[in-house]
Amino acid sequence: MNEMQHEVRYQSTNTYSTLNSLTNKTKNVWVVFHGIGYLSKYFIKYFDELNPEENYIIAPQAPSKYYLKNEYRHVGASWLTKENTLMETKNVINYLNAVLEAESFPEQCRLFVFGFSQGVSVAARWVASEKINCSDLVLYAGGIPNELTSADFAFLEENNTQVTVLVGDKDPYINQERLKQEAAKIEMLFHGRAKQIVFGGGHEIKKELIQQLI
16 A cells, blocks of 8 residues: 545635624734634634723634534634644635725824734744734733744844743643743743743733733
8 A cells, every 4th residue: 555645725604703893993913813623603702801002902713623522512722733734724824814904094003913822833933934024922721832943033123023932830831840941942932031930820821911011
């Protein structure tokens, strides 16, 4: 037997969610990446306490959906796995570029790129690959992929981008040793420019911390 794996190209369609309206009063545009197990239409509700006139939120949807807890009731989604990561990353980035093109918001708006948990890896790869000119890059309770280097983010310094890293002190996925390793990695990647915040809590989003980012 001669088993081989092949690739094929085809057109695909995916959804994304938005919150509030994009108007001439909009000051901040957020592109927010959910973690594993979320759907964008639910994740976007974490941003519903931001001023609706000034904040427009875009929540892309991870393409790979599955039933949670083997109960075949609630649906979650995943961005990437270790299987064919490079190819799947290209697919995700093409999708994100299409979302950005479809929205076409004014350049004077402050652009937040926000990743939570697994969404951190996607946000980081997208920003690094496409050189996204964001005002703020927020990395919340997740890790930056090992293949990315400080050179991939050098343009952020030129753009004066504010990088903020948040993690809970009781996050079950990050012990003290991992916390030290990630802190050192952040220092190396962003040359000491990133603001690192350790908050009281676990692997969770706190709305009050989102409010403080503005």
